[in-house]
Amino acid sequence: MEMLQFEYMRIGLVMAVLIGLTAPAIGTFVVQRRLALLGDGIGHVALTGIGLGLLTGSSPILGALAVSVLGALAIELLRARSRSGADVALALLFYGGLAGGVVLTGRSGAGTASLQSYLFGSITSVTAADLYVIAGLAAAVLLVVALFGRELFLLSQDEELARAAGLPVRFLSALVAVTAAVTVVIAMRAIGLLLVSALMVVPVAAAQQFARSFRGTMLAAMAAGVLSAVAGLAGSYQYDLPPGPSIVLLALAVFAVAVAAGGPLRRRRTAAARARAAEPEVMKS
Amino acid sequence: MTPPFEMRGGHVRRDGRDVLRGVDLRVAAGDVVAVLGPNGAGKSTLIKALLGLLPLSGGSTAVYGVPPARFRDWGRVGYVPQRLPMGGGVPATVREVVASGRVARRSRWLPALTDRGADRAAVDRALAAVGLAGRDRDTAHLLSGGQQQRVLIARALAGEPDAFVLDEPTAGVDATSQLDLAGTLGGLVAGGRTVVLVAHELGPLAPLITRTVRLAGGRIVADDGEAA
Ligand SMILES: Nc1ncnc2c1ncn2[C@@H]1O[C@H](COP(=O)(O)OP(=O)(O)OP(=O)(O)O)[C@@H](O)[C@H]1O
Ligand SMILES: [Mg+2]
Numbered sequence: 001m002e003m004l005q006f007e008y009m010r011i012g013l014v015m016a017v018l019i020g021l022t023a024p025a026i027g028t029f030v031v032q033r034r035l036a037l038l039g040d041g042i043g044h045v046a047l048t049g050i051g052l053g054l055l056t057g058s059s060p061i062l063g064a065l066a067v068s069v070l071g072a073l074a075i076e077l078l079r080a081r082s083r084s085g086a087d088v089a090l091a092l093l094f095y096g097g098l099a100g101g102v103v104l105t106g107r108s109g110a111g112t113a114s115l116q117s118y119l120f121g122s123i124t125s126v127t128a129a130d131l132y133v134i135a136g137l138a139a140a141v142l143l144v145v146a147l148f149g150r151e152l153f154l155l156s157q158d159e160e161l162a163r164a165a166g167l168p169v170r171f172l173s174a175l176v177a178v179t180a181a182v183t184v185v186i187a188m189r190a191i192g193l194l195l196v197s198a199l200m201v202v203p204v205a206a207a208q209q210f211a212r213s214f215r216g217t218m219l220a221a222m223a224a225g226v227l228s229a230v231a232g233l234a235g236s237y238q239y240d241l242p243p244g245p246s247i248v249l250l251a252l253a254v255f256a257v258a259v260a261a262g263g264p265l266r267r268r269r270t271a272a273a274r275a276r277a278a279e280p281e282v283m284k285s
Numbered sequence: 286m287t288p289p290f291e292m293r294g295g296h297v298r299r300d301g302r303d304v305l306r307g308v309d310l311r312v313a314a315g316d317v318v319a320v321l322g323p324n325g326a327g328k329s330t331l332i333k334a335l336l337g338l339l340p341l342s343g344g345s346t347a348v349y350g351v352p353p354a355r356f357r358d359w360g361r362v363g364y365v366p367q368r369l370p371m372g373g374g375v376p377a378t379v380r381e382v383v384a385s386g387r388v389a390r391r392s393r394w395l396p397a398l399t400d401r402g403a404d405r406a407a408v409d410r411a412l413a414a415v416g417l418a419g420r421d422r423d424t425a426h427l428l429s430g431g432q433q434q435r436v437l438i439a440r441a442l443a444g445e446p447d448a449f450v451l452d453e454p455t456a457g458v459d460a461t462s463q464l465d466l467a468g469t470l471g472g473l474v475a476g477g478r479t480v481v482l483v484a485h486e487l488g489p490l491a492p493l494i495t496r497t498v499r500l501a502g503g504r505i506v507a508d509d510g511e512a513a
Contacts, residue, residue: 032375154385157377158370160338165389165444166359204375212424213378270427 003237011131012123012190012243016233018138019187019199020226024207025145026179027200028218031208032156033176038075039197041090042177042184045071045097047193050118051104060118061133065185071097072181076174121192121244123233130189137182144179145218152176153214190233192244198251199225206255209262212269224254287350288313289362289448289479290335296343297327297334297503304330306503307344314447316510317470317480317493322500328483329367331500332450335481336364360389363441365451367483369425369433379428379436380421383408386440411442414469416462430457438466448479455484464489 003009030038046068053063071093078089105115117125126134145152155162155172163169180200187196207220232247239246290312297305304327312318312335320328333339335346337353348356363386387407391399412418415435420428425436438454449470455463467489470480474493487494496510 028375032372034373036373150385150388150391153377153381154388156375157372157382157385158366160333161364161366161370161385162388163338164336164359164362164364165385166357167388208375211376212422214375214381217375266427269424 003234007128008124008126009237011126011128012233013230014131015123015126015134015190016229016247017226018134019190020229021222022138022141022183023187023196023199024203024221024225025218026141026176026183027204028207028214028221029145029152029156029176030180030200031204032214035079035176035180036201037090037197038072038177038180039184039200041075041094041097042068042072042181043188043193043196044094044101046181046184046188047101047118048097048104049101050188050193051101051108054108054110054114055104059133061130061185061189064188065137065182067097068181068184069178072177073174076177080170080173117192118188119192119194120242121188121190121195121247123190123236123243126189134186134189137186141179141182141186144175148172148175190229190243191247192242195244195248198248199229202248202251202255203228206251206258209255209258210265224251224258228254286314289349290346290481291350292331292335292344292346294344295331295334295341295346297330297339298342299330299339303342304503305334308503308505310335310498310505310508312448312479312481314479315474315477315495317474317495318482318510319487319490319494319497320481320483320500321485321497326500327503328500329452330503332452332481332483336362336450338364360444361447363444363446363449365437365441365449365454367452367456369437371426374426376424376426378421379412379417379423379425379439380408382425382436383411383421383439383443386411386443389444407445408439408443411439414442414465415439416465431459431462434458435462435466442469446478449473449481451480451482453483453485455486455488455490460488466490467493 030036046064049064049067050060052067053060074093075090102115151167151172154165155167155169159169183200184196187199191199203221203224204217206224207217211217211220228251229247232250233243236243236246288311292308292310295305295308296303308331320331322328330339334341337348346353349358349361384404387404412421415438417435417439425433428436434454434457441449454466470490471493474480484490498505499507
């Protein structure tokens with residue numbers, strides 16, 4: 001617990017908890033919508049926002065927020081508009097975002113160390129002021145999930161069913177994209193833009209191995225997210241490693257354990273479910 | 286009374302091919318319409334177009350008198366798709382899927398006002414009606430195909446709509462469950478509900494049907510209810 005004597009570690013731990021909660025929460029919807037790479041796309045685009053923020057001397061976080069929200073909306077528009085062309089258009093956005101970000105960061109004279117810290121994370125650079133912004137964004141993400149959870153569940157189940165229920169499919173799709181963008185900005189300082197979407201996807205993939213319900217998947221993913229983020233951060237301090245990769249490697253370890261333990265569990269459950277189904281009389285009485 | 290569904294000269298193109306070619310179909314309240322026809326005839330396309338889930342390339346269609354894009358009262362319509370959608374593989378329980386059939390009844394901007402007790406009771410009734418009471422905590426995708434079909438039917442029942450649109454609700458469903466479904470639909474029809482269903486085999490549903498529409502190559506080739 002000696003690490004708690006440093007203010008940046010206390011800030012870092014609060015941030016780790018916020019990231020661990022928010023990324024898997026929105027990630028559950030993102031994975032169910034088959035948009036696992038959405039976070040990566042937004043991450044690449046966000047780098048341009050950071051570059052703009054640095055170049056204009058304003059806050060890199062707010063720059064990243066503005067550009068990644070716009071990028072997320074662009075990605076969503078491309079996804080909804082075209083089926084085949086979206087692939088290439090997305091790739092163009094990825095490359096453009098990354099290249100633009102590197103060029104702008106270079107022009108701002110921030111240097112490669114600073115660029116590296118945005119790409120792979122660095123917790124020591126986060127100030128208390130940053131933390132307030134991040135906490136506000138995290139609260140917004142969790143509020144969206146709490147308020148629109150049932151609508152987003154149906155949307156990610158199937159857009160056609162959502163439309164047949166009269167849900168505003170385009171608005172809700174944009175809401176998922178924007179919320180994912182906000183999550184990218186929350187996590188980018190600690191984890192880095194290139195790894196940021198790992199925490200949206202990997203804890204969900206882990207929870208999926210043994211959970212029965214959507215809600216259970218989300219809660220288990222959030223637990224796995226907080227565990228990996230906090231333990232990864234502590235480990236990175238202990239062994240002097242960069243925080244982002246440490247957190248992601250821990251999340252992957254949790255996933256590996258879940259796969260090893262979840263397979264047999266699921267097989268047993270399926271067998272039990274099929275067996276129960278074979279006795280309809282019992283079920284109806 | 287405004288008819289639940291009314292299509293005039295409906296055309297639908299999918300991937301550059303005309304899949305629906307000038308369909309006129311007026312479904313009156315209380316009708317129980319069976320849509321029959323070979324694979325690829327356009328049956329699923331027709332009912333999706335009736336609901337506005339596929340855009341028309343010609344003609345017009347209305348749900349309770351209003352074009353689907355401007356229709357607001359979706360709680361009145363219950364849609365049962367041909368298959369349980371998988372999504373990205375996140376598990377969902379039977380109860381979660383069935384409860385999602387009540388989303389249209391939620392107050393959109395004040396979801397907290399939704400009556401959870403009524404939601405729960407409606408889901409329980411729907412599960413009992415399809416013989417899945419007690420299975421509500423099972424993962425929907427781990428059930429058999431016929432059971433998944435029944436989950437989708439329960440999903441529509443839970444919404445307590447006025448009109449049901451069912452795409453092959455009995456495909457892969459065993460004889461006993463088909464009888465149960467016929468009983469449930471019979472009760473709903475007696476209560477004045479409207480039903481449009483696609484089927485290859487009517488089976489126990491046959492006595493309920495008031496009108497049969499036969500589709501082939503995207504056209505209605507026979508309709509025994511046109512007189513009205
Ligand atoms: N998603 C799609 N994109 C493009 N064309 C499609 C799509 N789905 C169906 N079609 C085409 O539309 C035509 C009608 O399909 P539809 O699904 O309406 O048939 P159906 O009568 O419901 O058949 P089935 O009995 O097999 O369910 C088919 O020729 C099919 O190739
Ligand atoms: Mg069909």
